[in-house]
Amino acid sequence: MSRIIRVLLLPLVLVMASAQLPANPGGAQAAGTVTGTMRKWQPVTVSFSGPYAYELDSSPNPFLDYRLQVTFRGPSGQTYNVPGYFDGDGKGGGRGSIWRVKFLPDQAGTWYYKASFRKGTNIAIDLNPSSGTPTGFDGASGSFVVGDVDASAPAFFRWGRLQYVGGYYLKFKEGPYWIKGGTDSPETFLGYDGFDNTPSGPYGILDFAAHVRDWTTGDPVLNTDGADAGKGVIGALNYLGNQHVNSVYFLVMNIGGDGRNVWPYAGKVNPAGSSSDDNTHIDISKMRQWDTVFLHAQKKGIYLHFVLNEAETANKKELDGATLGVERKLFYRELVARFGYLPAIQWNISEEYNLDYNLGATRVKEFAGYIQQVDPYDHPITVHNYGTDLDSVWGPFLDDSRFSVTSFQLESGPGTYDEVVESWRRKSRDAGRPIPIALDELNAVSTSSSSIATQRKAVIWPVYLSGGNLEHYLGGPTTDKTLDDFRQYETLWRYTWYARKFMQDNLPFWQMEPADGLLSSESTSYGGGQVLAKKGEVYAIYLPDANPSGKLDLSGASGTFVQRWYNPRTGSFEGTARTLTAGSAVSLGAPPSSPDDDWVVLIQKAQAGTDTQPPSAPSNLTVTSKTSSSVSLKWDASTDNVAVGGYAIYANGSQVGTTSSTSYTVTNLSPSTTYTFVVKAYDAAGNLSAGSNQVSVQTLSASTTPSLAVTKFVLINADTDQPITELKDGMTLSLSQLPTRHLNIRADTSPSVVGSVRFGLNSNLDYRLERNPPYALAGDSSGDYRSWTPATGTYQVTATPYTSSDGSGTPGSALTIKINVIN
Structure with missing residues (x-):
């Protein structure tokens, strides 16, 4: 694949900001260029113009012989010392003069930054801040202003970093406690043919062809001349996110391992492993593509489980003969510098650290210690074991502050899985440091209904109701390198989500004990x-x-x-x-x-006056529209002795969604397939009504999906929820002539109910996503419009309809207008 092809950027509105601090007597360097959405918990990139280099240069090596560290100081005085990296031309090209750092601000307000840029042999991996000599843009400084959290941002970018907080579950800094329910397979997730310089290995190469259909307009692509432009891997993440799979386990270097097709290097590499491999030059275009995929995964609510070594001897010895030398330190630093800004990730020192070539607990701790020193965000670190004697292979890490979650392999575990979770919760507590107990490789589950049912009964619920976390090991050793169709396990994902959802919605699980x-x-x-x-x-x-x-x-x-x-x-x-x-x-x-x-x-x-009476059954369930992959429904409201809490929607007997309104669009359906729908009402006490009338409908064939369209914009009086006037392109609104300044804008669609509508306002193309009618720019609560009072000026409003409820699926015809607002 040509190295000229580069990542096409996500459709993200980048707000440019730069500032220069007053010159000091020594002559301060110019500030870097700051880009990002400039909101709390969303990525900020600072780019500097520095020495011109090529990714394969050796004298000096741009990855080893320069060190960029940027200190960020926040509004409350908090500081982060963040490693940076050489980024070629800044667009994926290996030649250039762009040096970058990525940062995740944890507070709104003014942030200041200052770059340390030094040169010296192997200085990049040297933790002594005074090593080497200042060069280039050393001392460059500036500031930027970060706004408050974007309430419409994906969950990880609203809640902040996922971190160890001293208990049995990880917790988002400003969000909920988290339960892991992910996939352990394929370990070769990054062995994808859409990535630059990724060869076919002994088990082939992944193409995720089954998930190209899950890619949607507006999603990122990785290149322009690949077989699918990168849509397969992005579509796979879309699918997993839609199925509520919230963790993916993958190797980032499998040289000398099983798959032999994943590594971050640009130089010559023997896939079987060799002491002569070039492990000190980084493939800039591939890293840019990985970053695009990782960022998309986080937006889909998927935790990234980075596995840094494989079990095989050749893999463990690939970097410095299995010691903490130049190659390994650079490997760790580059991963932290390029991907450490992501809010929900975990570093796993090695798969099966004690199998074949036993790294030993002392060496594993040494590796973890270096990562902990380099990572300014203190992401969780773990190590994966082989065998069932957990006391000997994982016991040495229990009271070590470098390790904050387990990663147990238990393919033929000692007793039942629930007993392992319960006993290791006790052991970690008794060691003075209770940590989350994660089972990351259990007995393989196949696609058969009986195997998945066994997984539900023997693994999912026993692990969760013992206070543990899990990732599913799929198919077995071969499938673990070849799986690229996650849809085969859809029932497994659904069962896992039902269990997690039960706990998240009904239990203070972080306070509970087996x-x-x-x-x-x-x-x-x-x-x-x-x-x-x-x-x-x-x-x-x-x-x-x-x-x-x-x-x-x-x-x-x-x-x-x-x-x-x-x-x-x-x-x-x-x-x-x-x-x-x-x-x-x-x-x-x-x-x-x-x-x-x-x-x-x-x-x-029971609380005083506990309600045990269910709501009445919804009535008059009807189909309002359908496509090849979705069906839109509406019904008449239920009543309750207290209040109706919402409605659960069922397709062919399985719950597919909930809503608080009396309409819903069911997505991710198959073309030309008959579905029977029923709706039930529930109240705050959890009482569930009888089912509504059933309706059966066949989805359209893939070739006959009707087009969707936004037909007009209507100005709404948010005080009365009544229309004021239809908005036309170029219209001028005089606030003093309107009945109120409490306004909203409604988008009308054809058909009247669609999967969702995404609004754009001015340069923010992802201003708001509305899943149910009325589709309002400022949102609503079951038809009660929220207020929006525009300042004077010019506004461009765009609305795009989609077949799916999450702003994905097939997009329809968008409508864009410009309006002028005056007093």
């Missing part, structure tokens, strides 16, 4: 039931077989509790809530249906 001893007399299938509890307040019980369901000991609790049944196969509560009186063991009773299947019981402390 309490299996409270359950008795239940079926012993799959080792019996699992209990996660915050005693006296809430209990979650998983029953692999609910016949019999057993008894829960509430003798240590007091008061009234409410019991509900959750179906782990459909992801919804079923049946009627039941009131329990604590003070003794209580019988869980029979589930609403299928007693020989698995069920989840949720028991919560």
Whole structure:
């Protein structure tokens, strides 16, 4: 593949900002160029013009013999010392004079930066700040202003860095605690034919052809002359994100390993591994492409699990003979410099560190220590083991502050997985440092329905209700290098999401403890039931077989509790809530249906006036539009004795979404396929109504999908929610002549209900995404328009309809107008 081809940038509005601090007596260097959206928790790039170089130069080597470090000082005085990197021409080309640093600001306000740029032999990996000599733009400084969090940004870029906070779960800095439910396969995720200079290895090369259809207009591409322009890997991430898969495990260097087609280097490399390999020159175009993919993954809510070594001896010895030498230090520094700005990532020192060539605990700790010194963000670090003797292979890391999460392999684990999670929670607590317990390679799960059902009963729910995290190992050793169609495992992703969603929506899981001893007399299938509890307040019980369901000991609790049944196969509560009186063991009773299947019981402390009455069933469910991949529905509202909380939408018996409005577009459907839809209402207490009337509809064939269009813009009075006038291109609005200054703009579409509408305002092409009508520039709450008061000036408003609810799928005809606002 030609090295001239370069990454096409994401459709991101870049706000240019630069400032120069007052000159000092020594003559300060000019400020760098600052680009980014300039919002809290969103990436900022500072680019400097420095020495011209080529990525294969050796005298000096631009990656080793120059060191860029930039100190950022925030509004509250916080500082970050961030490593930078040589970026060629700044567009993916290997020749140029652009030197860059990427940063993730954690506070709104004015930030100051100052560059240290020094030259010397191997200075890049030297941690002594005074080593080498100043050169080029050393001392360049400036400032930039960061706005507050963008409420419409993807979750990771609203919540901030995911970090270890001293407990059993990672937590976003300004967001929720996080439960991992990801994929451990393929480990060769980066062995993709859309990346520059990526060869076919012993297991071939991935093309993700099955996911090209998941790429959508507006998504990034990687090149212009590849087979799919990079759409396959971007589409794969879109698919995983849509399925709520929130973690991907991958190798970043497998020279001498199994796949032998992933590395960051531009120089000569023997894929089988060799001491003569050039491991000190970085492939700038490939790194730019990797960065595009990694950033897109984060926008889709996917945690990046960087695995830095493979089990095979040749791989472990590829860098400095398995020591912490020049090559390894440069490898670590370059990864941190180029990708450390991302908010949700993890460094894994090695896959199966103790297999074949045993790195040993001392060396693993040394490697982790160097990364920790280089990484200004303190991302979680772990190491992956081989074998079942966890005490000997992972015990040495338990009380070490360099390691903040486990990465257990348990393909033939000691006992059941829940016992491992529970015992290692205790061990980490007893060591004085409770950490998240993650099982990252379990018995392989196949695509068969029986294998996936076993995974649900033996792995997913037992691990989660023991307080653990997991990644699924798919197919086995060959699939682990060749899998490029994640859709084969869609049922697995759905079951995993149902479990995570149950915990996230209903439990203070980070405050809960395993309490299996409270359950008795239940079926012993799959080792019996699992209990996660915050005693006296809430209990979650998983029953692999609910016949019999057993008894829960509430003798240590007091008061009234409410019991509900959750179906782990459909992801919804079923049946009627039941009131329990604590003070003794209580019988869980029979589930609403299928007693020989698995069920989840949720028991919560009743509040005063606890509601046990379900809403009425929705009525008059109808189809309003359809495409080859989506069906839009509407229905009449339900009623409730307290209040309707929302509606759950089911397709062919499986829940596919929820909404608070009385319309919904179901996406990711197959062409020319018949689906039967039902809607149920629920309230705040979790009571679920009976189903609405059923409607069956066949999606269109792929070739007959009707076009979508935004037909007009309407100015709305946000005080009364009534239209004021249709907006035309070039129209002038006089605020003093309008009935109110509390305004909004509605986009009307054809058909009237579409998957979603993305608004652009002036240069911000991703100003707002609206998933349900009315589609409003400033948003609404079930038709109650939010207020927008524009300042005087000129505004360009764009609205684009999409077939899918997340601003993806097939785009329709957009409408753009310019309006002038005066007093």
